[in-house]
Amino acid sequence: SAVISQKPSRDICQRGTSLTIQCQVDSQVTMMFWYRQQPGQSLTLIATANQGSEATYESGFVIDKFPISRPNLTFSTLTVSNMSPEDSSIYLCSVAGQGTGANVLTFGAGSRLTVL
């Protein structure tokens, strides 16, 4: 399965600032996904990053708040803009592979953001 590197692994940010999270995959993948995991909560899909086109956002998430780049098939970034304490979460990058006839998601280690 793919190996995913995410950075930063953690950061403490001030309210109103923005932070960009990077996701690097060791192989070319068609679809990359960005998830958010708020404290004590399940994972929630933010958007699907498509190479060569705009990201597809899930309900409740907008491009102005979470702009995403996907310049090639191995790299993507997620920016959390104008942060507030409610944005304190773990942000996870994942990619889809094929296994036993079903899609298998591989996740990065996550980026833990704390907004003060």
Added chain:
Amino acid sequence: KNQVEQSPQSLIILEGKNCTLQCNYTVSPFSNLRWYKQDTGRGPVSLTIMTFSENTKSNGRYTATLDADTKQSSLHITASQLSDSASYICVVSLYNTDKLIFGTGTRLQVFP
């Protein structure tokens, strides 16, 4: 509404003991069900994947079962080890889509 519910929310067991985690879902139409293990500070790692026609799937000391009729799954951990301390997340895939429904997880702590 498509939902995945897990129980218990948290569990404490002694090293060497067995335990079973439960997952009930209302996702329809169903494609497959996965169990992930998430260590603290790490991303989830896939343990098992089962399609509609599979009743059981093992991965070492982890055995998952699926009853598609009752829409229930369980994850049984045998002879638990300290390294089993983690959150276990049940994830159900919606048929013919890329949409995944995540459970809130069960937090397992194994003490010596």
